Amino acid sequence: MKSKLLAVGGTVAVAAAALTGCSAGESTSATECTNKIVNADATQVSVWAWYPAFEDVVDLFNESHDDVQICWTNAGQGNDEYTKFSTALEAGSGAPDVIMLESEVLSSFSIRDGLVDLTEFGANDVKGDYTEGAWKDVSSGDAVYAIPVDGGPMGMLYRQDILDQYGIAAPTTWDEFAAAAKTLKDAGAPGVLADFPTNGRAYNQALFAQAGSVPFAYDNANPTEIGIDVNDEGSKKVLSYWSDLVDQGLVATDDAFTADYNTKLVDGSYAIYVAAAWGPGYLSGLSDADSDAVWRAAPVPQWDAANPVQINWGGSTFAVTSQAKDKEAAAVVAKEVFGTEEAWKIGIEQAALFPLWKPILESDYFRDLEYPFFGGQQINKDVFLEAAAGYTGFTFSPFQNYAYDQLTEQLYAMTQGEKSSDQALDDLQSSLETYAGEQGFTLE
Amino acid sequence: MTTQTTAGPKPVATRRTGTTRAPGSRLERRRQRWGWLFVSPFLAVFALFLVFPLFYAFGMSLFTSTLATGTKFTGIGNYVKAFTDPLFMEGLLRVAAFAIVMIPAQLIVALLAALVLDSLTSWLSKLSRLLIFVPYAIPVVIGALMWSFLYSPKFGPSATLFTAVGLPTPDFLASGTIFGSLVNIVTWQWSGYYMVVIYAALRSIDPSIYEAARIDGANGLQTALRIKLPMISSSMVMVITFALIGTLQFFTEPVVLRNIAQGAIDAAYTPNMYAYSLAFSYSQFNYASAIAFSLGALVFAGSYLFLFLTRKQSGLK
Numbered sequence: 001m002k003s004k005l006l007a008v009g010g011t012v013a014v015a016a017a018a019l020t021g022c023s024a025g026e027s028t029s030a031t032e033c034t035n036k037i038v039n040a041d042a043t044q045v046s047v048w049a050w051y052p053a054f055e056d057v058v059d060l061f062n063e064s065h066d067d068v069q070i071c072w073t074n075a076g077q078g079n080d081e082y083t084k085f086s087t088a089l090e091a092g093s094g095a096p097d098v099i100m101l102e103s104e105v106l107s108s109f110s111i112r113d114g115l116v117d118l119t120e121f122g123a124n125d126v127k128g129d130y131t132e133g134a135w136k137d138v139s140s141g142d143a144v145y146a147i148p149v150d151g152g153p154m155g156m157l158y159r160q161d162i163l164d165q166y167g168i169a170a171p172t173t174w175d176e177f178a179a180a181a182k183t184l185k186d187a188g189a190p191g192v193l194a195d196f197p198t199n200g201r202a203y204n205q206a207l208f209a210q211a212g213s214v215p216f217a218y219d220n221a222n223p224t225e226i227g228i229d230v231n232d233e234g235s236k237k238v239l240s241y242w243s244d245l246v247d248q249g250l251v252a253t254d255d256a257f258t259a260d261y262n263t264k265l266v267d268g269s270y271a272i273y274v275a276a277a278w279g280p281g282y283l284s285g286l287s288d289a290d291s292d293a294v295w296r297a298a299p300v301p302q303w304d305a306a307n308p309v310q311i312n313w314g315g316s317t318f319a320v321t322s323q324a325k326d327k328e329a330a331a332v333v334a335k336e337v338f339g340t341e342e343a344w345k346i347g348i349e350q351a352a353l354f355p356l357w358k359p360i361l362e363s364d365y366f367r368d369l370e371y372p373f374f375g376g377q378q379i380n381k382d383v384f385l386e387a388a389a390g391y392t393g394f395t396f397s398p399f400q401n402y403a404y405d406q407l408t409e410q411l412y413a414m415t416q417g418e419k420s421s422d423q424a425l426d427d428l429q430s431s432l433e434t435y436a437g438e439q440g441f442t443l444e
Numbered sequence: 445m446t447t448q449t450t451a452g453p454k455p456v457a458t459r460r461t462g463t464t465r466a467p468g469s470r471l472e473r474r475r476q477r478w479g480w481l482f483v484s485p486f487l488a489v490f491a492l493f494l495v496f497p498l499f500y501a502f503g504m505s506l507f508t509s510t511l512a513t514g515t516k517f518t519g520i521g522n523y524v525k526a527f528t529d530p531l532f533m534e535g536l537l538r539v540a541a542f543a544i545v546m547i548p549a550q551l552i553v554a555l556l557a558a559l560v561l562d563s564l565t566s567w568l569s570k571l572s573r574l575l576i577f578v579p580y581a582i583p584v585v586i587g588a589l590m591w592s593f594l595y596s597p598k599f600g601p602s603a604t605l606f607t608a609v610g611l612p613t614p615d616f617l618a619s620g621t622i623f624g625s626l627v628n629i630v631t632w633q634w635s636g637y638y639m640v641v642i643y644a645a646l647r648s649i650d651p652s653i654y655e656a657a658r659i660d661g662a663n664g665l666q667t668a669l670r671i672k673l674p675m676i677s678s679s680m681v682m683v684i685t686f687a688l689i690g691t692l693q694f695f696t697e698p699v700v701l702r703n704i705a706q707g708a709i710d711a712a713y714t715p716n717m718y719a720y721s722l723a724f725s726y727s728q729f730n731y732a733s734a735i736a737f738s739l740g741a742l743v744f745a746g747s748y749l750f751l752f753l754t755r756k757q758s759g760l761k
Contacts, residue, residue: 409710
């Protein structure tokens with residue numbers, strides 16, 4: 001709560017500065033570290049990241065490296081951090097050497113020359129440590145802009161107790177999912193089957209992708225060309241499906257990531273949470289949970305059970321910024337901070353991260369890990385490993401934040417009954433095309 | 445010493461009229477040097493943090509920078525774009541609507557409270573005065589966060605209250621109701637402040653005027669409408685000017701509520717929010733500067749026009 005307040009306060013301060021025209025950027029002193037520096041003589045690399053339990057990982061790195069030391073700062077989560085980074089890029093100073101970025105924003109920053117191509121600094125030496133999908137997410141053409149850290153292969157987390165109470169089997173296809181939603185409502189259950197948040201952003205995009213949507217075609221080698229296709233058949237099919245469920249009142253349309261939503265996730269208001277691999281960690285961190293809740297994980301529902309398509313939601317990376325003083329040392333940090341089993345045990349057990357680093361991803365330890373939150377279910381073996389293996393990568397636009405904001409507006413208009421699902425996607429397509437034109441892109 | 449100080453103002457007067465050079469002008473110049481010395485710390489900060497950034501931002505607003513093709517000089521291109529940009533125009537119309545609803549709402553609450561408190565003399569009036577003022581003492585962000593919890597269908601008291609009297613629970617965060625919800629927050633927060641300003645003006649009226657009115661047979665209502673109100677018109681003008689500027693720059697409350705109502709409050713809900721989103725979410729710093737400048741010009745023009753129209757009431761004439 002407190003950090004949220006501070007974040008909002010900071011937002012206001014920055015905005016006030018913006019209005020008076022003061023956009024000189026903020027001065028971040030790289031000398032203030034949250035962690036202890038073990039070897040004071042070594043090169044220091046400043047890092048921004050918001051992983052839970054990251055301090056232990058940093059300590060581990062600093063204790064095991066004599067020549068490089070990490071100086072870590074938590075500069076905010078997601079957009080809060082990106083805003084600071086973006087301002088630092090515009091100002092020309094103030095960015096850290098290494099930054100945690102979700103893979104979806106990599107091209108937004110690489111197009112502004114904010115990130116260093118890591119192929120010069122040995123990125124390809126570690127390529128073999130990651131799956132093909134994970135590597136595709138961090139590269140654009142021949143260039144590699146970040147080292148993958150954690151991923152978000154998707155699964156379905158559900159309340160076994162609620163489904164049992166209404167005699168519903170865990171749905172394996174979207175048809176069964178819709179039928180289950182109807183059964184639940186007809187039985188007069190107090191909650192609904194699931195939520196369809198209009199501000200789901202990457203979540204909604206992932207649902208579209210499952211039906212074959214490839215919204216953007218973009219390659220950094222050709223930075224002025226972009227392909228936009230957000231109103232394809234697949235997306236339209238998925239959205240009209242959800243639009244139907246919304247119209248019949250079978251799913252909720254609550255905004256995601258609000259206090260209300262967090263409570264509803266764990267108090268039984270939604271029986272199913274279609275989630276990424278970091279979802280279990282998110283759930284177990286929420287308060288006001290129903291103490292009798294019985295959670296289980298299953299694969300994400302499919303459109304065609306015979307040809308399952310795996311999808312991904314979120315996932316993060318470490319990139320080296322163009323303002324890094326010692327790029328060589330920064331690249332070492334990006335490659336090695338989550339490059340040991342010890343670091344990953346902290347990441348998995350304390351931060352509930354889903355590793356993309358193969359030595360741990362493919363280990364028996366990770367496969368057989370039992371999760372007390374799921375009554376001892378081996379959720380990696382049952383759900384997420386397969387989901388991760390089936391993921392083939394995704395291309396995001398270099399103005400992803402804008403694209404998501406537009407998507408939210410269109411989906412909201414749709415749930416308000418202002419337009420049909422097809423119309424919403426057609427309008428999204430034309431607004432993105434206009435924007436790309438204004439930004440100097442040529443459409444493919 | 446005393447002769448020096450009393451001699452001071454005279455040369456100023458003559459110099460202002462621009463006729464003759466007063467004999468004391470040398471002394472005057474020396475005194476002015478001291479004056480500059482004393483204001484210089486303020487001037488330095490003012491120039492560094494307001495004047496320079498203003499010029500810098502204006503300079504930025506004359507360039508156009510796109511993601512794909514880099515930065516080029518476009519002159520007033522950004523301003524032409526701003527005034528034909530439907531998002532900016534919608535935002536302007538929206539804050540104008542807020543001004544029409546919100547300013548009278550705040551003013552009526554503040555004026556009524558001030559008039560009532562002014563005619564009461566018990567300990568209760570002192571306590572009420574403090575209580576009405578308290579919301580203003582709460583930081584705007586905290587106030588908005590607090591209301592966002594009150595509006596929340598899950599945590600807020602509305603569900604309990606409305607079910608108790610058998611009514612359906614309204615959704616305070618839907619696209620149709622968010623306007624009223626925001627008006628409510630602002631009125632709650634600022635009425636107390638305006639009340640104190642108006643109350644202070646009321647206290648400065650000579651009580652013997654009320655006596656005269658009473659002798660002439662005026663009742664309480666007549667005294668309030670015919671005597672008190674006209675005599676505090678300059679304070680009222682000031683209060684409305686503050687409210688006008690604040691409303692046109694509406695920002696904090698919608699930004700805080702956007703965290704829980706992203707559909708109902710879009711990124712360009714008010715012009716100020718639009719400038720913020722452009723700069724910090726979409727990295728269009730140049731266009732954001734142009735939007736900010738356009739808004740600044742409109743706010744300036746709006747307040748100037750208002751002060752000009754009310755110059756009689758405010759005593760500025």
